[in-house]
Amino acid sequence: MIARLLEGVPRRGLAALGALLLLLLVFPAFASGYLLSVGFLILHFAFVGQAWNIMMGFAGQLSLGHSLYVGLGAYAAAALYVHFGISPWIGLGASVGVAMIAGAVLGFLAFRFGVAGVYFAILTIAFAEFARIGFDHFSWVQGSSGFFLPVANYTTNDLWNLRGSPKMFYYLMLAMSVAAFVACHALLRSRMGYYWQAIRESPEAAQALGVNVFRYKMAAVVISAAMTSLAGVVFAFYYNNLFPEQIFHISRSIELILGPIIGGIGTLVGPLVGALLLTGLAEGMREAMLQLGVEVPGVKQVFYGICLLLVVMFLPHGVWPPLARHLGLERGAGRREER
Amino acid sequence: MPVEIYLNVAASGLLTGLVYGLMALGLSVIFGVVRVVNFAHGEMMTLAMFLTLVLFNALKLDPLVLMVPVAAVMFVLGYLMQAGLINPFINRPEHSQFMLLVAIALVLVNVQLIVFGPDAQGIRTRYSFDSFKLGPLVTDASKVYAAGAALVVAAALFAFFRFTLLGKAIRACADNYDGARVVGLNVKRLYALTFGIGSACVGAAGAMLMVVSDVTPAIGPANTLLAFVIVITGGLGSMPGALLGGLLIGLTEALGGVLFTPSAKSMFAFALLVLVLLFRPQGILGRRET
Amino acid sequence: MSARLEVSAISKSFRGLRAVQGASFEVPAGSIVGLIGPNGAGKTTCFNMIAGVFPPDAGEVHLEGRRIDGWRPDQVCAAGVGRTFQIVKPFSGLTVLENVTVGALLRSNDVSSAQKRADEILEKLGLGPKRDLLASALTLPDRKRLEVARALATQPRLLLLDEVMAGLRPTECDQMVAVFRELNRAEGITILLIEHVMRAVMALAQRIVVLHHGEVIAQGTPEEVVRDPAVLESYLGEETEI
Numbered sequence: 077m078i079a080r081l082l083e084g085v086p087r088r089g090l091a092a093l094g095a096l097l098l099l100l101l102v103f104p105a106f107a108s109g110y111l112l113s114v115g116f117l118i119l120h121f122a123f124v125g126q127a128w129n130i131m132m133g134f135a136g137q138l139s140l141g142h143s144l145y146v147g148l149g150a151y152a153a154a155a156l157y158v159h160f161g162i163s164p165w166i167g168l169g170a171s172v173g174v175a176m177i178a179g180a181v182l183g184f185l186a187f188r189f190g191v192a193g194v195y196f197a198i199l200t201i202a203f204a205e206f207a208r209i210g211f212d213h214f215s216w217v218q219g220s221s222g223f224f225l226p227v228a229n230y231t232t233n234d235l236w237n238l239r240g241s242p243k244m245f246y247y248l249m250l251a252m253s254v255a256a257f258v259a260c261h262a263l264l265r266s267r268m269g270y271y272w273q274a275i276r277e278s279p280e281a282a283q284a285l286g287v288n289v290f291r292y293k294m295a296a297v298v299i300s301a302a303m304t305s306l307a308g309v310v311f312a313f314y315y316n317n318l319f320p321e322q323i324f325h326i327s328r329s330i331e332l333i334l335g336p337i338i339g340g341i342g343t344l345v346g347p348l349v350g351a352l353l354l355t356g357l358a359e360g361m362r363e364a365m366l367q368l369g370v371e372v373p374g375v376k377q378v379f380y381g382i383c384l385l386l387v388v389m390f391l392p393h394g395v396w397p398p399l400a401r402h403l404g405l406e407r408g409a410g411r412r413e414e415r
Numbered sequence: 416m417p418v419e420i421y422l423n424v425a426a427s428g429l430l431t432g433l434v435y436g437l438m439a440l441g442l443s444v445i446f447g448v449v450r451v452v453n454f455a456h457g458e459m460m461t462l463a464m465f466l467t468l469v470l471f472n473a474l475k476l477d478p479l480v481l482m483v484p485v486a487a488v489m490f491v492l493g494y495l496m497q498a499g500l501i502n503p504f505i506n507r508p509e510h511s512q513f514m515l516l517v518a519i520a521l522v523l524v525n526v527q528l529i530v531f532g533p534d535a536q537g538i539r540t541r542y543s544f545d546s547f548k549l550g551p552l553v554t555d556a557s558k559v560y561a562a563g564a565a566l567v568v569a570a571a572l573f574a575f576f577r578f579t580l581l582g583k584a585i586r587a588c589a590d591n592y593d594g595a596r597v598v599g600l601n602v603k604r605l606y607a608l609t610f611g612i613g614s615a616c617v618g619a620a621g622a623m624l625m626v627v628s629d630v631t632p633a634i635g636p637a638n639t640l641l642a643f644v645i646v647i648t649g650g651l652g653s654m655p656g657a658l659l660g661g662l663l664i665g666l667t668e669a670l671g672g673v674l675f676t677p678s679a680k681s682m683f684a685f686a687l688l689v690l691v692l693l694f695r696p697q698g699i700l701g702r703r704e705t
Numbered sequence: 706m707s708a709r710l711e712v713s714a715i716s717k718s719f720r721g722l723r724a725v726q727g728a729s730f731e732v733p734a735g736s737i738v739g740l741i742g743p744n745g746a747g748k749t750t751c752f753n754m755i756a757g758v759f760p761p762d763a764g765e766v767h768l769e770g771r772r773i774d775g776w777r778p779d780q781v782c783a784a785g786v787g788r789t790f791q792i793v794k795p796f797s798g799l800t801v802l803e804n805v806t807v808g809a810l811l812r813s814n815d816v817s818s819a820q821k822r823a824d825e826i827l828e829k830l831g832l833g834p835k836r837d838l839l840a841s842a843l844t845l846p847d848r849k850r851l852e853v854a855r856a857l858a859t860q861p862r863l864l865l866l867d868e869v870m871a872g873l874r875p876t877e878c879d880q881m882v883a884v885f886r887e888l889n890r891a892e893g894i895t896i897l898l899i900e901h902v903m904r905a906v907m908a909l910a911q912r913i914v915v916l917h918h919g920e921v922i923a924q925g926t927p928e929e930v931v932r933d934p935a936v937l938e939s940y941l942g943e944e945t946e947i
Contacts (some may be wrong), residue, residue, distance in 0.1 A: 138510045199688075270803065274799070278798060326636050327636070374525035
């Protein structure tokens with residue numbers, strides 16, 4: 077199994093990945109509390125970016141409403157924990173279930189009725205906005221006044237209930253990111269991966285080759301939604317508060333797709349590289365501004381916007397593909413290399 | 416609740432819907448010709464609203480008069496955006512164009528946040544508290560004026576596309592890009608003009624909306640979505656469809672707001688969108704593509 | 706059933722414009738049949754109805770006795786019909802091998818056996834040396850070959866070829882003709898081809914169906930068809946390739 081997974085990955089790429097993993101593993105030993113939280117954020121975005129990438133990068137379906145799945149995942153697990161004391165490890169079943177149902181309904185509506193391309197993207201936004209307003213009025217989870225988890229005790233780590241130190245969350249997110257990376261790698265070289273890419277490149281040609289386009293698009297949405305909802309679970313237990321205005325907001329959806337776009341859509345390494353670059357730069361800028369004593373809301377988003385603008389204009393395939401070529405990881409660990 | 420209240424709410428929804436319709440008309444014109452979806456539409460609308468606010472505070476002129484300079488400024492902005500940023504993207508994949516406009520929207524909304532702050536700001540005109548009475552109907556004078564202005568601008572736009580040479584040239588571009596080039600039309604310039612015209616619509620709609628509501632940067636993304644919902648509901652590329660969609664959405668939101676709670680009114684617009692996508696994906700007045 | 710494909714009185718209109726009207730013809734099992742006619746005669750529309758891109762307004766399509774009109778393209782493909790597109794639709798971002806593997810997956814249990822099949826087909830069509838190139842890097846003749854290779858990878862019993870020779874040089878054209886003859890002879894693949902290159906049609910087809918203004922105006926052996934006065938008339942008026 078492992079041998080099959082590794083098959084075809086260039087050795088230099090493998091070495092680089094190993095080194096990166098080692099670095100990420102020892103990072104908390106040296107990092108301050110603040111740096112650790114930045115590290116968590118980077119891994120969080122890398123994970124969600126990877127999940128989004130399944131839909132857009134692999135199957136070519138542009139979702140601008142992924143905050144929907146983050147929010148549903150977060151609320152489902154948090155509500156079960158707060159109301160019934162159910163462990164998030166069990167609650168995540170509900171999170172994944174709800175997110176998959178939402179994805180399936182969205183996908184069914186869109187793909188059955190020929191809503192494609194940009195209209196599909198609009199529909200995803202509409203779903204997320206629908207959820208945002210709906211949760212604002214959902215009194216079981218306190219509506220717009222926000223839903224709070226009992227604040228964690230930082231001296232002991234209770235992994236079962238996800239109550240513990242930032243370090244625990246960091247390692248949890250790292251484990252999830254590694255798992256997502258491996259899973260996406262395996263998916264991409266499976267039958268499904270081939271079919272997704274075929275659909276992305278030309279749905280008509282894929283269908284003429286016997287691919288049930290509807291079924292595989294649905295699979296992409298549902299799998300991506302399920303993965304994204306897991307990030308929501310961790311998000312809820314890490315931040316301990318949930319506001320529909322924030323978690324379902326369209327700016328969140330856009331924030332979480334910046335990583336893979338800047339890193340390189342459709343590549344496995346892209347989401348990680350993008351998250352690293354973007355979060356690193358944004359946090360660095362925030363620090364610098366703090367030092368200078370200026371605090372203006374919105375500056376980070378303007379920065380994001382300019383980054384996105386520059387990347388789509390000058391690096392339409394993202395940062396990673398040219399970087400990989402430069403580093404001699406031709407078509408890098410990101411894409412399969414046959415032979 | 417007595418029937419009159421519903422009637423009044425419906426009338427007010429329809430009037431606001433006309434202004435929405437004009438905003439959506441801008442989106443529809445841009446999409447119909449340039450085939451680019453302007454994801455920064457709502458953000459441009461709030462920009463126009465802030466512009467109206469600034470001019471109003473400086474000149475103390477009626478927003479419906481300020482509509483002219485605001486539309487002109489927005490025209491120039493739209494023209495430059497298309498000529499400078501979007502034209503190089505004409506042959507790029509759809510999602511790439513979309514991402515470009517997402518980036519523009521992100522910059523626009525947050526620059527507005529930095530410049531104008533997050534608080535709601537409004538304008539008070541001398542007719543702000545006037546109302547008209549027509550039988551059982553009582554409507555705000557400002558809404559009537561704004562809706563009237565929206566109708567005038569929309570009519571001017573229809574006339575432009577139907578009767579002027581330039582309007583016909585733009586329609587030719589929309590019908591057949593290559594054909595238009597073959598007969599010697601400067602397509603990129605026409606695209607820029609179209610984007611300018613669409614932006615001017617948004618500018619005019621923004622000035623009108625300033626008469627009836629407040630502005631915050633945060634309503635930009637919501638308005639973008641609203642414009643899309645209207646255009647998809649009415650039928651993409653159909654100019655009367657955009658107006659009809661605006662009326663429908665205005666009505667739906669107003670009635671949804673009064674039947675349930677005002678903060679949940681947008682949910683009804685989305686519900687309408689889903690219904691349209693289910694039963695008539697090409698929109699109410701749209702043509703099915705083959 | 707001796708007919709692999711039986712098309713009975715199919716019609717299709719687009720916004721009131723009649724593209725195909727009551728067209729009927731048969732493709733006997735193991736044969737090569739050419740579908741010819743001037744531009745706009747409705748050839749590709751016929752193909753699209755057979756391949757399931759859209760259903761006919763009227764009429765029926767039977768594959769080996771089974772009615773298939775109204776099926777989705779992937780169902781038609783799974784039933785044993787492979788097709789190419791007149792305007793080639795390669796998966797541009799994938800390699801040549803990956804392109805063909807997508808087709809081969811239809812009748813393979815796993816990716817590696819599909820890759821093996823794809824490799825064999827690429828060799829057969831002379832694309833072996835280009836297997837690792839991105840499809841977007843191919844020349845037009847190679848893209849046409851890729852189109853055929855992908856369709857063949859689905860192991861069709863009926864192959865629909867939509868102008869795969871157009872734009873090829875005469876020698877390349879002859880190579881393709883040889884490939885199709887071989888496929889037909891050795892593997893028994895039935896072929897229905899739309900073709901403007903008469904040299905290829907004459908060399909390949911045992912039967913020819915002539916469409917004009919959406920109607921079948923003649924069918925028979927190539928010799929019969931070229932002598933048919935209706936065919937001569939329709940072609941002399943518009944094209945003089947015959």
